[in-house]
Amino acid sequence: MANNSVGNTWRILWAGLRALLVLTVVCGVLYPLAVTGIAQVAFPGKANGSEIQDASGKVVGSELIGQRYDLPLKDGEETAAPDLKWFQPRPSNGLGSNSVNTRYKLILSGATNRSGDNADLIRWVKDAKAAVIKGNSTAGHQVKPSDIPADAVTSSGSGLDPHISPEYAKLQVHRVAEKNHLTVAQVDRLVADHTDDRVLGFIGEPRVNVLRLNVALKELTQG
Amino acid sequence: MSPVLAGVLQLLALLVALGLSYRPLGDHMARVYSSEKHLRAEKWIYKAIGADPSVQMRWPAYLRGVLAFSVVSVLFLYLLQRIQGSLPGSLGFVSIDPDQAFNTAASFVANTNWQSYYGEQAMGHVVQTGGLAVQNFVSAAVGIAVAVALVRGFARSRTGELGNFWADLVRGTVRILLPISVIGALVLVACGAIQNFSGIHEVGQFIGGPQQWNGGAVASQEVIKELGTNGGGYFNANSAHPFENPDGLSNLFEIYLILVIPFALTRTFGRMVGSVKQGYAILGTMATIWLLFTGLMLWTEFAHNAPALDLAGGAMEGKETRFGIGGSSIFAVATTMTSTGAVNSFHSSYTGFGGGITMLGMQLGEIAPGGVGSGLYGMLIMAVIAVFIAGLMVGRTPEYLGKKIGTREIKFAACYILVTPALVLCFTAAAMALDTPSHSMTNSGAHGFSEILYAYTSGANNNGSAFAGLNADTQWFNSTIGIAMLLGRFLPMVFVLALAGSLAEQTPVPETSGTLRTEKPLFTGLLVGTIMIIAGLTYFPALALGPLAEGLAA
Numbered sequence: 150m151a152n153n154s155v156g157n158t159w160r161i162l163w164a165g166l167r168a169l170l171v172l173t174v175v176c177g178v179l180y181p182l183a184v185t186g187i188a189q190v191a192f193p194g195k196a197n198g199s200e201i202q203d204a205s206g207k208v209v210g211s212e213l214i215g216q217r218y219d220l221p222l223k224d225g226e227e228t229a230a231p232d233l234k235w236f237q238p239r240p241s242n243g244l245g246s247n248s249v250n251t252r253y254k255l256i257l258s259g260a261t262n263r264s265g266d267n268a269d270l271i272r273w274v275k276d277a278k279a280a281v282i283k284g285n286s287t288a289g290h291q292v293k294p295s296d297i298p299a300d301a302v303t304s305s306g307s308g309l310d311p312h313i314s315p316e317y318a319k320l321q322v323h324r325v326a327e328k329n330h331l332t333v334a335q336v337d338r339l340v341a342d343h344t345d346d347r348v349l350g351f352i353g354e355p356r357v358n359v360l361r362l363n364v365a366l367k368e369l370t371q372g
Numbered sequence: 373m374s375p376v377l378a379g380v381l382q383l384l385a386l387l388v389a390l391g392l393s394y395r396p397l398g399d400h401m402a403r404v405y406s407s408e409k410h411l412r413a414e415k416w417i418y419k420a421i422g423a424d425p426s427v428q429m430r431w432p433a434y435l436r437g438v439l440a441f442s443v444v445s446v447l448f449l450y451l452l453q454r455i456q457g458s459l460p461g462s463l464g465f466v467s468i469d470p471d472q473a474f475n476t477a478a479s480f481v482a483n484t485n486w487q488s489y490y491g492e493q494a495m496g497h498v499v500q501t502g503g504l505a506v507q508n509f510v511s512a513a514v515g516i517a518v519a520v521a522l523v524r525g526f527a528r529s530r531t532g533e534l535g536n537f538w539a540d541l542v543r544g545t546v547r548i549l550l551p552i553s554v555i556g557a558l559v560l561v562a563c564g565a566i567q568n569f570s571g572i573h574e575v576g577q578f579i580g581g582p583q584q585w586n587g588g589a590v591a592s593q594e595v596i597k598e599l600g601t602n603g604g605g606y607f608n609a610n611s612a613h614p615f616e617n618p619d620g621l622s623n624l625f626e627i628y629l630i631l632v633i634p635f636a637l638t639r640t641f642g643r644m645v646g647s648v649k650q651g652y653a654i655l656g657t658m659a660t661i662w663l664l665f666t667g668l669m670l671w672t673e674f675a676h677n678a679p680a681l682d683l684a685g686g687a688m689e690g691k692e693t694r695f696g697i698g699g700s701s702i703f704a705v706a707t708t709m710t711s712t713g714a715v716n717s718f719h720s721s722y723t724g725f726g727g728g729i730t731m732l733g734m735q736l737g738e739i740a741p742g743g744v745g746s747g748l749y750g751m752l753i754m755a756v757i758a759v760f761i762a763g764l765m766v767g768r769t770p771e772y773l774g775k776k777i778g779t780r781e782i783k784f785a786a787c788y789i790l791v792t793p794a795l796v797l798c799f800t801a802a803a804m805a806l807d808t809p810s811h812s813m814t815n816s817g818a819h820g821f822s823e824i825l826y827a828y829t830s831g832a833n834n835n836g837s838a839f840a841g842l843n844a845d846t847q848w849f850n851s852t853i854g855i856a857m858l859l860g861r862f863l864p865m866v867f868v869l870a871l872a873g874s875l876a877e878q879t880p881v882p883e884t885s886g887t888l889r890t891e892k893p894l895f896t897g898l899l900v901g902t903i904m905i906i907a908g909l910t911y912f913p914a915l916a917l918g919p920l921a922e923g924l925a926a
Contacts, residue, residue: 158440165440168421168538169448169510172545175417176596177506180550181589184557188567188591191558196567198585198615200575208576213564213614214585216578232579239693243718247493250465253572255584257490258609260690260718262841264819265678266922270721274684299686300693306612306700306717312693351373351381353620354696363578 201360204368210360215241215311218363233284234328235366236313236321238359239300240277244308258307277302281320290323312356315344329370339365379670379698382624386702389628390635397632398639398651404547405520405540406644417542425539430532431873434521437537438514438865442481445507446858449477452503453495462496463571463586475850480507482861483515483743485597485604485713485836486853488845492586492607497569504604505593509553512600513544515711515745518865519637522749523644525872526773532877534869548633549600556595556629563625564618565591590615598629601743603713603836611703611716612692623699623716630706630714634741635659637748645773649891654751656896661740661903662709665729669701672725677926681723690718701726708733711743713836720815720823720839724926727819727839728919731826734833735915736907737792743834749868751899755890756785756871758902762888772890774880784871791863793910795832795856800825800914802852809848814841818925822918827853832860 188196199212210216215238219229231237245257263270278294281301285292298316318340326336343362347353373381410418410425418425429437450473452459457467468476472488479486485508489495495504517540524534561567570587577583590606594616597603607613617623635655642651674697676687691700700717707714708730719730733740739750756772760782763770770777777785803809803824813820823842830837831853838844844853889895 161436161440162444164421164423164538165437165442165444166448168417168423168441168541169444169506171417171420172510172542173502173506176509176545176550177502180553181501181505181592184554184561184592185567185569185589187558188561192561195564196561196591197570198566198568198575198587199564199618203578209578210575210583211585211614213618214583215614216583218579235578243690245490247490249490250463250493252464253493253584255493255572255586257493258607258613259490260609260612260721260840262718262720262814262839263680263689264720264727264815264822264841264922265676265681265687265689265723265926266817266819267680267815270680270689271683274680274689278683297685299681299684299688302684303686303689303691305688305692306690306715307607307609307614307692309609309614310692310694311614314693347373347378348619348621351378352385352624353694353699354375354378356693360578 201364203364209364212358212360213311215239215309216360231284233324235363236318236325236359239310239313240273240302240304241308242273242304256309258309260306260308261304274302285320285324287323287327292320296320311358311360313359315340315355315357318344318357318362325366329366331369335369339369375696375698376670376674379702382698383666383702386624386627390631393632394636394639397636399643401548401636401640402643404543405535405640411546414542414546418538421538423538425536427536428533429536431534431869434534434537435866435869438518438869439862441541442514442862445481445510446477449480449503449507450474452499453477456496456499459496459498461498465494465496468494471847471850472845475854478854478857479836480504480602480604481511482834482857483511483600483602483711483746484831484834484857484861485602486831486838486857487604487836488850490608491605497571497588500593500606501589505589505596508593508596508600508602508604509545509549510541512549512596512602512744513541515743516544516548516637517541517745518868519745519748522752522868522872523641525875526775527645528876529878529880532873534872534876549596552599553592553596556599556625557591559625560591560594560622563622564614565594565622566615567591594626595629597714598626598712599633601630601634601710601712603707605714611714612718617716619694620699623695623703626714626716627703627706630710630712631741633744634710634747637745641748647891650773653891653896654755656893657899657903658739658741658747658751660896660900661736662705665709665733666702666705669705669726669729670698672723672729673697673701676723677923678723679926687723687726690721692717704730705733707837708835709736709738709740709742711738711746711834713830715837718840719837720841724919724923727822728915728923730837731822731829731919732907732911732915734829734835735796735911736903737789738833738835739903746834753785753788753868754903755899756781757789757906758895758899759888759890760785761902762898768886771881771887774883775875775878776881780874781871784867784874788864788867789906792832792860795860796825796828797914799828799832799852799856803828803848812843812846812849818918818921822922825914825918828856831856834861
């Protein structure tokens, strides 16, 4: 009886292993290969990361992955200062760099995970607010604290948010116009052209893709 | 249009989509698990397994199948991670340490998908696609199989036979999860989710210089991660990562995928027990609680009562611009009231009450609508308890669906509802009492406690989301959460199958004028009340120390 039950246990484990291996072939090999094959034929651009090119045809990143638009790091600085010539993305205080397999230089997506009553977060929001006011106020245009939308002073969930709210884009218009020697009306139109509304009017939120906007801005200033 | 109105309209659109799929999918699943026929591909698979799919199993045999398959799965996934460094197609990533490999293996087999690793820097193609994503399918299929076995226990009489585990496992995978996943993955790619095998490669940047991306089979994993209520992201940021969840439409679609099977299974249940109205009563219970929680979440997040969020002028910390507060709040409730645990925004930075809602959603036992399969069997256990309480009130032997709920049955149900609270509260207390676990907290005070309470709540209930400030990659957390996930998954299954076996052996009792009408709204009300009281009384003291304290202080 005891022998029988041990034999039975092995037999059922063996069946379990065979089931796992077969289902691994189906769900872990055939399925992803089939989906990849169809996706690469039907939506090659999207399946490979929605890369976008500048006017010269150079790939400048992905429509979906937020980037930093900073000045080169100066000696003695810990973090690079934003290049105010370009539209600025949201803060990304939760991003990390890889701590294992360090021969790669990967950006680790992530959020700050600070709670609403966390002292660091309160300080970051305060500092970000002050920086937004300072950076975006020009001679003829003073930014008020109440003008600043929440996305301008908070980090996103991924840290790679490619978008800002239309309000934050508009808030940056005067500064960007001044730094690039353009008129406010020109930059305003640029922002309006790159503002995406909700899908079907109610799905998602209105947003501006910062990379697309900056690519267009670059074309306008250099074209 | 105001963001609040847009959020409500998205919720309505979701309701319509779920409503439209309810009958066809529910009926399809009922046919899948009732049919005598085997597809040709399935016959081939049974041959490879060496199992005869027409053999009926009693509950111990069914359970042995579940456990054997899961034990083998844990070992296989553990081994795969431990030898990753020597496997081709792993991007040259090193092998995973033993404690983390155990935690991850337990996590994915238990349908939890708690992740103490960073996907993009730790797991290569072979482990992600050939290991983790496979468990997303099969752990979901195991969950549905156990639920179907319980339903058969109600539907069958004077037999102890609950079906064939191998047939249920294979059919759930091949006839339900795979077809929806193929279509869903392509929808996600059409929205912008990536699907390639380019590995780590460099792409130009606007200000010059390269950035490194990790490309992989993301869409195909994303879809089953939601559909199977698994939740383990390809990337660390999970469904907040634009490559996993690129826009508002994909976001709504992913929420739909999370909810569609758990809700539709109530139709399957109704069909299989011969009264779709019984399914509607269960559906009504699930939908009531889910909508209540979603409404509360939208309210607290739009009100943003927390010092830092107030200062910012909105609860956008940890949330993506394209989803906003509406799309994030709906996702957060859907993911924590099922056993999914995918996140499109980071719950740790929600308002105090918002974080509390995500936690309570899991603590209810993830039954509204719950994980695939586990939601239905969890809810049916609560229905048994509710019938029992009603029976006590009028002094009758309780019955549900023509089956007597006697001593034996109520013992199994009671054991079931004790497992996860015991795991959550004991492990949380131990972690708080010991010296080192609290070093993992990012936040202090009430929220620091919440990080640990959330971790064990999420692990034992097989959710997998986190207050991710907690550094869970320590030997303590990897081991204890790993144990909590395995016990929280498989012990309840033991009681469910034992209950199913006991019910299937019974001779049905005829319905009389004194029978509690379990297909009526009155029963739905009783069931909602039972769930809230049981979970509320169990967890209220712990919640008072964490999210309630934080929320009330704001």
